Structure formats: C-alpha cells, structure tokens
Amino acid sequence: MVSTDADDHTLVESARGGDRRAFQLLYERYERKVYSVAYGFLRNPEDALDVVQEAFIKVYRYLPNFEGQSSFYTWLYRIAANLCIDHLRRNVRKRDVEFDDKLRHDGDKDAPADLLPASAMGNPSDAVENKEILAAVEDSLQYLSDKHRAVIVMRELQGMSYADMAKAMNCSKGTIMSRLFHARRNMQKLLRQRLEQLPDPSEDGNEALTHEAALP
Amino acid sequence: MTKKPTSKDKNPFISTLGFPDGSDEPGIPSRRDQKLQMFFDDELDGGEKDEFARELDRDSELRRHLDQMGTMRNLVSRSLELRASEVPRARFEQIWDEIDRSIEVEQRAARAAVPVSIWSRLSAATRPFRTPMLTAAAAAALVVAVVQFTGPSDVNQDPQVASVPEAPAPSVTPDVGPTPQNPAIAQRPPEPPPTPEVFPAPKSSAAEIHSIEFGGKAGRISQNGTVTVLYVEEGESPQKSERSL
C-alpha cells in the first residue's frame, strides 16, 4: 500500500502494477493544477472539469507506454494541453471583439514606459494576493484570442518549452515565440487598462473615477 | 521559383532567433525584446544567456521589464490557482468516481476479450446441432422403451394395476396456535403477516424531466438512455468521507 507522501515515480510504478489507490493519489495531487490549466484555456468550469476527467482517463490508459523521459507532471500537462487545444478547435467561437485593433499593431512607439502601472500594482508580492488585481488579470485573459491565451497558459502556468508548445499547437518554434511575444504584450495592455481604473492602493479611501475607459 | 525579398534579409536576428516574417502576428519584436523573452523563458543557450545576463546588469530599464514579466507570470498563475481552489472537493471526488468507473469498464471489456478455451469453442460450435441431436436421441430411446414394453416378453401386464395412486398431497393448514379450551367459541386464527408489496421487474427507460430545482450545494442530471440519475450534494457533509486521506 503506497503512502500519500510517495513521490510521483513510485506512484506511477504502483499504478502500472494495478494499484488503483496509487493512481488516485496521483489524481488528488494534480487535480487542481490540471483544472487551472484547463480553465485558463477554456474559461468554462464544466469544460475544464471534463478535461480533467479525460486527461486522467487517458493517462491511465497510456500509463504502460510512459517511458519516464519527462516527469509525470510534464507528461500529464501535455496531455491536458492537447485536450484543451482539441476542445478549442472543435468549439471555435466567434468573438465580437478578439482584441482591440490597437493591440494588434504594437510597435515600439506604442509600448508604454511602464508596462504595468506601478501605482495600481503597489508591491508586486502584495499584488498576487489582491483580489481586485487578480480579477483584472482573469478579465484580461478572457479578452485574449484562443491562440494567445493558449501560449500564455502553456508558458506561464505549465512552464512548457517553446519546442513542446510548437508540437502541441502544430506550428513552428518561431511562430510560438512570435505568438508568445504578442500575447504578453496584449495581456499587459489589457491589464494596464483595467488596473488604471483601480484605486491606488497607497492612497486612503476610494478615489472617484474621473472617466470610464472603453474596455474591449 | 524566384525568392521574394523578405525582412529576414534586413534583420539578421530573425533567422537566428527563428521569428518568421509573414507569420500570423504582424509587428516583428525588436532584437532586445526577443532576447529578453528567451532569457525570461530560459530558452537561451549557455553563452548567449551569460551575455544577456551581463547586459541586464548594465541596463536598469531591461531589468525592470524582466521584473514586470515575472510579476505578470505570477499574477496569471495565481489568478488561475485561485479559480481552481474555488472548486468544491466533492466535485473532484465525483470526477474521480467517473474516472474510476471508466477504468473499470475498460478493464471489464479487456477481460471479456480474453481468448476462450478449446472446450468453450467446441461447445459453441456444436450448439446449433445440440437440440436436434438430443431430440433424435430421446425419440430413439422412446422407441426402444416402447418396443421393450409392448413386445412379447415377460413384462408384468397385470390389468388390475391401472395406475399407482399418488400419495395424497400434504395439506397446508394455517398455524392456529393452541387448541381452544371451549370448542363452542370459534377462535379467529391470527392474521398472517402482511405480504410485502411485490413490484414487477423494473424497466430501463429514462425519465422526462419537466422542471427541476436543486437545493443544497450542487446538483446534476445523468441520463445514459437506460436510467435517470440525479446527483445532489447536501453541503457540509456530516459524515466522514470514505475518500479522505
């Protein structure tokens, strides 16, 4: 009987030997991480849970073929990312606004000196716990195109290499690099627009908004 | 085929770094931006990495951009982790049940596909002929028996014995308890225990739901064509989960 503290390799070997409990422990270890990846891609809680389910079923089915060249976690994430990409391809949505035209043609002259407004961000280590900022981040993700959101999730959340991302999206490494660059730029611009509406965390009290920014 | 002049020819770093021209993204990043991204994503090789690290030491603007990329990465991760933390534990347990069930079903199918023994195969092969063969054998046995009994042999043909009377069937009488003292007073036998309601064998047919409202924490409907199952979640489970670690 495997222990809950056993490492991934031990659990994988036990699961391969038919120990369902070992596989369940792997599931419980990574269920939320896979969900956050799937949610990042798909933006729908039920679709994300479907991907979690499909990913682990697929992992179990192909466990005998897992050679251990990458970590279990990397292999699992790759399967989840592929399922998400397949899901997006099957359910191509027409968006009213993919992203603002201005965002597409970003040259150096458009790049703001401050990518993210320091006044709104405050201390970066506090920013990651600020619910308003996190909501603004999630909102910005939503307005990226599917391809841009995919590369952001794969890189920022999953830490996938350019080569792995290129394989997952069936394109060249150069296309991935270009896509990622523009995705980050667009994400920064979208987030900047939203953060500029937030009150400065260094000031006391609420500051009335002087104007409404036209958010896409 | 003549080669079209491309911006690759103008910017030598494009070929080095692999940014294609004419990709689905307009606007080619500057050399500095490309290297910054690759450094941040740990995609630069040893020599190039060290060189860029030295450039970072010299350039505070570049360092600020790198920090901002780090902040953005942390924000994206954190916002999605927060979302994942909001999914109730019970929902993940339900997903596990579905995974477990799928694995079980696949394993059952795999076991069913195991090759059968030669005796099973022989049995399956002779099945179509079994009934006619058995019927013929039974008919032959009957003929033999008839011939045996009706032929001129020393069979007992006592005409007095027409049939063997059957033993009388045991009568089923209700248990009336002890014999009443006064036979004049007729005692009503005690009521037999009520027989449980007998329902016919259940059928496979999905329900047609006209309206539904889930209370509790969550609910969902599963209809696989043969039976309808409603899954409801009460909320704070008062009982220990059998799946708790």
Add this chain to the structure above:
Amino acid sequence: MTHQRMKERLLGSVLASLMVPTLALGAVALEPATAHAEIGKAKCQFSAVLLLKAGDGKIPKELEFLRSFLESDQFAIYKGYRLVDQKTLKLAKADAVASTATFKSGHKIKLNLVGGDEKKLKLRLELSTRDGSAALVNTEYSIEDDALFMFDVGKFEDAKGAGNLMFISQCHRAT
C-alpha cells in the same frame, strides 16, 4: 292505416332517426375520453441503497430486482450493496397533500401524482436533507410504469458501514 297510427309511426321514425346518430356521436365522444383517461392512482416503491466501493460484488437477495442495473457500467465502481430502507407510497391524484415517507437516513420524500397518460405517469417529487430543513431537489417529471429514477445523495455512514446512498424509485399506476 289510421291517422293516429300514421302519426305514431312518423314520430317513431323521426325519433329513431335522431337518436341513432346522437347515440353514435355520444359513443364517439365518449371513446377518446376513455382512451385518454387521466391516471387516478399510483404506487411507488423507494429503496434506499448503500453502494460501497469495497465488497465481494455479491448482490443481496433483497436487491436481486436491481441486479441488471447494479451490474451495469454505470455502477462499475461499486462492489458492495446494502438495502438500508424501503418504503411504499400510495398516491391518488385527487389528494391535495403529498404522500410522504421518512427514511432511516433522515431523508424525507414528498410525492404527488400530477397526472399522466396511457404510457407515462407524471409526478412531482421533493427530496429533503437529512435534517429535513431544506429541499435537496424539487422536480416534476414523467416516467414509464416501473422505470427506475435514482437520486444519489452522496456520502452516508451508519453503524454498519459507509458508502454512497442512492434512493431508487419505481412507480406504476394502480387501480
């Protein structure tokens, strides 16, 4: 033939000629109503079954009637089965108040016969929490006679063990 006799014969023919189609129409009018008569009564059996992931896979005698369902893919993860409770409800469409049953688990079911036709019963069901304080589900549905409708209420534990509690209903029209 006298005038009186002729009058009587004429009246008789007129009456006959009116009555026959009236009777025929009446029969026709009655016939569809009889064919689509609303269900007046029904009987429902609710079995509270505890499904366990551990066990020898044997289905107890009292759950034999559910064998084909318990052995189906839908219940593939369960290896142990126990009948915790069983109640029968008698329903009459005329009843304004729902029939209720309280189970050993504490859950309560309220059931109304709303209607139906020759093929299906139409029912309204409310299943409440263990402490009876709130409804877990409130639903109106149509179902064929003796088709099963199941309610999985999640984790349950008693002195004999823990598992997933499922309420399995089977209803049919009654005379």
